[in-house]
Amino acid sequence: MLMQALHEESVELIFGYPGGAALHVYDAVFRQNKIDHILVRHEQGATHAADGYARSTGKPGVVLVTSGPGATNAVTGIATAFMDSIPMVILSCQVASHLIGTDAFQETDMIGISRPIVKHSFSIEDPNEIPKIIKEAFHIATTGRQGPVVIDIPKDMTAPDKTFNYDYPSKVDIRSYKPPVAPSDNQVQRAVEAILASKKPVLYAGGGAISSNASSELIKLNNILKAPVTNTLMGLGVYPASDPYFLGMLGMHGTYQANMAMHNADLIIAIGARFDDRITNTPSLFAPNAKIIHLDIDYSSVSKIIEANIALFGEVKNSLNKIIDKLNDGSSNHNPEKFIPWLNEISEWKALHGLNHDLYLDQTDNNMILPQQVVQHVYQETEGNAFVTSDVGQHQMFAAQYYHFDEPRKWINSGSMGTMGFGLPAAMGVKLAHPKEEVVCITGEGSIQMCIQELSTCLQYNLPIKIININNEALGMVKQWQDMNYGGRHSESTYQNSLPNFVELARSFGHEGIKIEKNSDLKEGLKKAFSLKDKLVFVDIYVDPSEHVYPMLVAPNGSLKDIWLGKDKKA
Amino acid sequence: MNKRNILIILENKPGALARVVGLFHQRGYNIASLHVDAVEDVSQYSWLENDLTINLKPNEVSEMTISTSVSDTLLTQILRQINKLIDVLYAEEKK
Numbered sequence: 219m220l221m222q223a224l225h226e227e228s229v230e231l232i233f234g235y236p237g238g239a240a241l242h243v244y245d246a247v248f249r250q251n252k253i254d255h256i257l258v259r260h261e262q263g264a265t266h267a268a269d270g271y272a273r274s275t276g277k278p279g280v281v282l283v284t285s286g287p288g289a290t291n292a293v294t295g296i297a298t299a300f301m302d303s304i305p306m307v308i309l310s311c312q313v314a315s316h317l318i319g320t321d322a323f324q325e326t327d328m329i330g331i332s333r334p335i336v337k338h339s340f341s342i343e344d345p346n347e348i349p350k351i352i353k354e355a356f357h358i359a360t361t362g363r364q365g366p367v368v369i370d371i372p373k374d375m376t377a378p379d380k381t382f383n384y385d386y387p388s389k390v391d392i393r394s395y396k397p398p399v400a401p402s403d404n405q406v407q408r409a410v411e412a413i414l415a416s417k418k419p420v421l422y423a424g425g426g427a428i429s430s431n432a433s434s435e436l437i438k439l440n441n442i443l444k445a446p447v448t449n450t451l452m453g454l455g456v457y458p459a460s461d462p463y464f465l466g467m468l469g470m471h472g473t474y475q476a477n478m479a480m481h482n483a484d485l486i487i488a489i490g491a492r493f494d495d496r497i498t499n500t501p502s503l504f505a506p507n508a509k510i511i512h513l514d515i516d517y518s519s520v521s522k523i524i525e526a527n528i529a530l531f532g533e534v535k536n537s538l539n540k541i542i543d544k545l546n547d548g549s550s551n552h553n554p555e556k557f558i559p560w561l562n563e564i565s566e567w568k569a570l571h572g573l574n575h576d577l578y579l580d581q582t583d584n585n586m587i588l589p590q591q592v593v594q595h596v597y598q599e600t601e602g603n604a605f606v607t608s609d610v611g612q613h614q615m616f617a618a619q620y621y622h623f624d625e626p627r628k629w630i631n632s633g634s635m636g637t638m639g640f641g642l643p644a645a646m647g648v649k650l651a652h653p654k655e656e657v658v659c660i661t662g663e664g665s666i667q668m669c670i671q672e673l674s675t676c677l678q679y680n681l682p683i684k685i686i687n688i689n690n691e692a693l694g695m696v697k698q699w700q701d702m703n704y705g706g707r708h709s710e711s712t713y714q715n716s717l718p719n720f721v722e723l724a725r726s727f728g729h730e731g732i733k734i735e736k737n738s739d740l741k742e743g744l745k746k747a748f749s750l751k752d753k754l755v756f757v758d759i760y761v762d763p764s765e766h767v768y769p770m771l772v773a774p775n776g777s778l779k780d781i782w783l784g785k786d787k788k789a
Numbered sequence: 790m791n792k793r794n795i796l797i798i799l800e801n802k803p804g805a806l807a808r809v810v811g812l813f814h815q816r817g818y819n820i821a822s823l824h825v826d827a828v829e830d831v832s833q834y835s836w837l838e839n840d841l842t843i844n845l846k847p848n849e850v851s852e853m854t855i856s857t858s859v860s861d862t863l864l865t866q867i868l869r870q871i872n873k874l875i876d877v878l879y880a881e882e883k884k
Contacts, residue, residue, distance in 0.1 A: 329804060334815045338875040341804070358875060393843045394800060394878045518869035521862075 219345065219384050220309070220376060223352035225252045226386045229280050231271060231650060232256070232309075233264035237284025238324055240311035242376040247282075256650065256679060259671035261288050263643040265295020266669065269304050270647030273630045274605055276431060278305040278359050279647065285312045285373075286324030290331065294637060297335040299366045301634035302452060303429060305359040306366040307352075308332075314374040315343075329370050337365030342375045349386045357390040362397030363516040364429050397515060401530035406540045408528045409487075409511045413541075414550055416485035416509070418560045419445045422468065422497075425452030425633065426490020426514060427534050428626045432456070435538035436489065442545050444554035446564055448476040450491050452633040455623035465564065466573065469497040470771050471615040474571035474781060474789065477771070479564050481778040483508045490514060490534040493523040494634065503777035513537040571769070571783055573619060586762040587737050589613060589688045593620035595740055596658060596686055599748045604656040605630060605648045609641035609665030612694035615767045617660040639668030642685065646672060649681045656684070656748070663689040663717055663758075673727040676754050684747055685756045687720060690763040698766045702782075724756035731756045790858050792821065796883040797853040797871060798837060801827050805876040809853065812874065818857055818867055825853040837879055850878060 220243060224232070233256045236244045247255050258264040261283045268279025279299075283292050289310045299306045310332075313322045329339050338358045340351045355367040413419060421443075423436055433456045440447055440463055447457045448468040457464055466473035468480055480486065486508045491497070498504040501523050512519075512526035513534050520529045530537040545552055578590040593616050596604075606621055607630040608614040614631055623629045630648060632640040645659040666687055676683060693711040700708050721731030730753045734743040740759070747755040772780035772788070781789040799805045806825060813820050828834065831845040838845055859867065864882060871880040 330807070333804075333808060333811050339804075392875065393841060395875050516873070518866065518873050522866055525862075 219348050219382060220352070220371070221246045221250050221253060222384060223349045223386060224280065225250075226349075227352065227356045228277075229253055232280045232282050233258055233267045233271075233647070234282030235261050235264060235284065235288060237286075237288045237311070239285035239313055239373045240282065240288070242373060242378055243282065243309070243311060243371070245378060246376070255282070256646070256675065258643065258675050260669065261291035262295050262639065263646075263669050263672045263675065265292045265306070265308070266298065266637070266640050266643035267647035267650075268306055269295060269299045269640075270607060270630050270644030271651045272299070272304050272306055272647075273644070274627050274648040275651045276627065278307055278356060281306065281308045283308070283310055284324065285310070285328070286326045288324075289326055289328040293331060293335070294639075296332055296366045296368065298632050298635040298637040298640060300335045300337070302425060302632065303364050304366070305364040307355050307359050308366060308368045310368055310370050312370050312372040315372045316374070318372065328368065332368045335366070336368050337363075339368040339370065341370040342372065345375045345380065345382050348375070349384060353387050353390050354392060357392070358395065362395070363426075363519070398517070398531040400532040400536040401513075401540060403540075405528060405530050406537070406544050409530060409541060410544045410550060412485055412509055412511055412528060413443065413487070413545075414552060417556060418483050419443070419485040419487060419557070420479050420483045421445055421447040421457075421487045421489060422450070422480065422491050423447065423453045423456050423489040424450040424491025426492070427453055427456045428490070430490060430515070430534035431626075432490065432535040432538055433626045435535050435542065439538055439542050442542065442552060442554075443557075445557055446479055446561060448472070448479065450494070450497060450633075451618055451631065453491065454618060454629045455626040458624040459622035460624055465568075467618055469494075471619065471767050471769060473568070473573055473619075474769055474783070475564050475568040477769070477778040477781060478567045480505055480508075482563075485509050485511065488512045488514070488526075489538070492519040495523070498523060499771045499773060499776050499778055499780070505778065571789060575620070578620070585737050587734070587740055587759060589616045589690070589761045589765055590620050591737075591740065592686065592688055592759050592761065593617050593660065595744050596660065597621045599744050600656050600658060604628070604658045605645075605652060607631065607641045607645040607648060607657070607659045609659075609661040609668075610636045610638045611662050611665060612690070612698065612765075612767050613660055613662040613665075613688040616688070621660075638665040641665060642669050642683070643672050645683045645685075646675060646679075646681055649683055650679070659683055659685045661685060661687055662694060663687055663691065663720070664693045670723075673724065673729060673754070677728040681754060682750075682752050683754050685754070687756065687758045689717075689720075689758055689760050690765070691717060691760070692763055694763075695767070701766065720756055720758040724754070729754040729756060731758065734759045790860055792856055792858050793864055794883040795855045795857065795868065795871070796879070796881055797855065797877060798828075798834065798850050798879040799853060799874070800876040800878070801849055801851045802876055805851070806853070808874050808876060809855075809871060812870055813855070813857075816867070816870060818859065818863070821856045821858060823853070823855050825851055828852050841878065854883065
């Protein structure tokens with residue numbers, strides 16, 4: 219019944235791991251052929267893989283785990299999806315109903331544990347409810363501000379010796395859940411008037427614009443406006459990086475020109491972005507002269523950190539379309555030329571302190587490889603077309619800065635939660651969804667070890683992912699903060715020569731490994747890795763361990779114009 | 790910071806109360822007092838039935854009153870967070 223209901227929801231893939239309470243369900247998995255199951259090596263891997271599948275396709279990811287440790291191992295992955303608003307349904311098996319509350323073997327209160335990190339959760343109390351609950355769970359996960367939904371399934375609810383009427387509801391109506399669809403005409407009118415009155419606007423687009431599949435609407439809007447655009451870490455790709463109006467990423471490690479443009483703007487149009495603390499720096503010092511127009515589907519995201527002057531509630535895609543229609547209806551006359559002085563001002567900032575891309579790529583005099591170079595070479599080898607997943611730390615920021623994403627859903631990273639261990643399992647989910655596409659996991663030697671067991675899953679399902687391990691033999695971002703704020707005291711951020719031989723490790727899992735230590739070997743080594751089309755290749759690249767990520771906002775108590783440009787160099 | 794009373798109408802389902810109370814803790818809001826009861830006489834909520842075009846049956850929803858001391862801005866945020874909970878039908882300041 220459960221499997222049939224999942225099939226009705228067009229589920230193609232489930233990521234999971236069996237166990238006692240899940241045995242009935244796993245027997246049903248065995249006795250059907252419509253849905254493929256991917257056996258991971260740890261439940262955290264299942265959740266991140268389902269998450270990567272969801273982020274790269276826009277379809278909900280599905281996870282199946284057993285009770286107790288199976289469920290708790292999934293918690294980090296559920297929280298990761300929740301913080302980044304990724305649609306996911308987690309089927310969490312539970313001990314039989316009569317055992318609940320008795321401290322039974324592998325019993326844990328998963329509904330209680332997961333409550334703060336789910337959009338909603340259900341507990342099945344009657345097997346007849348299964349189809350309705352599945353329908354509602356997928357509806358909640360995929361509409362409004364998307365997010366993970368947990369379904370707790372006691373073992374007796376799936377007992378194979380009982381039969382029930384199967385009646386899959388054709389539609390869903392939850393009376394207490396009605397997310398907004400489109401903004402009112404009045405608000406759209408006010409937004410357009412503010413846009414027409416502005417001289418220094420910035421379009422600031424985030425992950426919500428990707429969730430809403432609003433990339434083409436955003437491009438269409440800026441074909442009219444011709445205003446500068448910046449994307450958040452979560453929004454990269456929603457506006458093409460190669461477009462001349464694109465400023466790069468903003469925020470903590472954003473470009474100088476993007477942060478300066480935000481700071482000096484007279485109008486900020488936030489599109490599915492939520493003024494996260496990595497974006498605003500100190501909220502009271504944020505963009506002092508800017509009016510804020512905020513497009514969002516979530517009422518609680520608006521005016522939470524930064525007060526919005528005009529709020530457009532609804533699907534971001536619909537809100538953008540209504541603004542475009544209003545600008546095109548002949549009632550207003552927008553002249554893009556009035557933004558030219560503003561664009562010139564931004565160009566000067568870029569010329570002054572923008573990321574110097576050529577410098578890194580051409581660097582050959584120093585034999586030490588720079589991490590930025592690695593990303594640039596990966597970009598060249600993949601011609602900018604790969605799906606790139608990342609873990610968390612310096613390598614993540616270098617990837618975000620130097621791999622230029624021209625399309626949404628190609629950059630897959632744990633933004634808000636910052637979950638180390640995300641990259642490899644997420645890449646598995648992406649590769650399973652897009653078997654013909656190049657999938658690269660840019661990681662570090664710290665993060666990769668957090669879910670490295672999934673190399674075994676990659677062999678079982680033949681997933682030729684390319685793992686780019688930017689190896690600085692330290693927890694680089696922690697070390698950077700220790701360098702900058704703790705007098706260089708590297709407390710527990712290095713491993714004292716205890717790292718594994720990653721090449722041999724990858725080979726022991728049946729994959730290929732390549733070690734690169736010299737600058738002169740970088741290009742050839744990467745070329746070889748990408749030429750092995752049918753193999754997972756673990757490329758272990760030793761980089762300059764002293765390198766820091768810049769630019770970096772000065773914190774605490776800084777604004778968006780307070781920026782570190784290099785070691786001991788402030789803007 | 791004024792003392793505010795918030796009226797919440799939510800589905801009378803297992804776990805619904807915990808979601809509201811959990812939210813206060815999770816977001817760092819303090820609860821000064823809390824009262825919750827199943828609504829037997831639903832006729833007092835005919836306005837809500839009209840607003841949402843629904844029909845309520847006796848004891849199908851609960852009425853919750855929470856008092857808390859917060860600023861205007863934070864009150865708006867709290868109400869939006871409560872309204873976001875799937876089981877909540879209505880949350881507003883009770884004046």
